[in-house]
Amino acid sequence: MVTGSLLLMYLLGLALGATAGFVMHRSDYCVAGMFRDFFLFRKTFLLRALALQLLLTVLLFEAARLAGLLPLFPFPLLAPPSLANIIGGLLFGTGMVLAGGCVVGTLYKLGGGSVLSLVACIGLIFGSGLYAEIHPWWTKVIQATTFQAPTRTIPQFLGISPTLLALAVTAASLPALYKWHRDKLLVRPFPLAGYLQPWKTAVVMALIGLCSYVLVGMPLGITTSYAKMAAMLERLVMPEHLAATMFFQSKPLEVVHPLSRTLLEGWNGPQFDYIWAIQFPVIAGVVLGSWASAMLLREFRPHWRIPPYQFLLTLLGGIILGLSSRMVPGCNVWHLMGGLPIFAISSLLFVAGMIPGAWLGGQIISAILLRQTQAAGTPDEQ
């Protein structure tokens, strides 16, 4: 429980982010790519690792809850279920494929030296700021489509114990897990220096999610910080507009952490508050961790000579990601690796939108890439 000390929160976020960035870079643990490549190439290898991570997270979160380590359950900032989760998820799925990575994927790729991921990150900040402009209208959509029952999770909705559902999901997954283990479907021969089998990254990511939830009261999440960065930039260039924008005045986080008795407060605006203290160190950590991984492998080689249309494509993808992550609200890390394991209804709805979104993104990006490649003509010959 580190919520009593801001310094400890910063250090913890950096450590968790750096560990995640390092292992994600080593396994190329790209969530956008997992869904995209299932639709484009019928590849399921990395999706199996993700499924393992989610199942482990279900068990770890439930064990921690039973042990009394998760007094905030469900965790704060988790939106009530509404149609916005699906629509936002659909846009998010498309955006993450066009951007070449989800919100965390772009960060570890940026740390690994990808110039396009830097462009996607700029798009993410811009898109998050853009959301503030449509927030009053979108709030009405959310209000009109929020399910009225005051429940956040499936167990709450069904009136059953979360333990029962966690055990049922685990039991239902065991045959698949056994088959993957027996047929060695979670490992692949890949004699690449520094390669980490993705199932190991899945285990590390599940533990990182647990550490975050137990120690700061919520699982990994980073996208509100992009909105805060947009607000910080807006304060520099048009402070009057910032002051008049309703979204940046709102305060999504206000809860006392029962174990540390600390009042956790956070705004969507440019304040350095608890949301910033929880999320920004993770962002910085992921970039630093993957940068360290790339440097140790001597593979940090940013390459700028890229077809110009790809800068536009990833910028657009980043903008859609930023915009949709506020519309949902939340990103794939928050919902997939945090909300889904506690059977949050809004997270299920987000995933139900994100998957067809990734299919759509895959169709768009493959059509653009192939058309541009063929228009560029025959490659160099020697």
Next chain:
Amino acid sequence: MSNDPQSRIIQVDMRGQVCPSTLLVAMDNLNRHGEGLQSGALKLLIITDNREALHTVPATAENMGYAARITKTTSHYEILIGLPDQER
């Protein structure tokens, strides 16, 4: 892989490009130049810095009956695709 000096090499530089460019463009070239590659007159050289592509591109090429060889240079990886030795 055969080391035929007569083979022309088609070189595609995919460094820094958005995913899944490397695999898509490799597949496109394998299909477009199938005749030359299968006769041994051509080889395909993919230059990349994408670690995942070092698995997916050779796996795809091998599924199509080709051999793939990966070489690491100081700034990138090269995947050379051509006919396997026994078919020459």
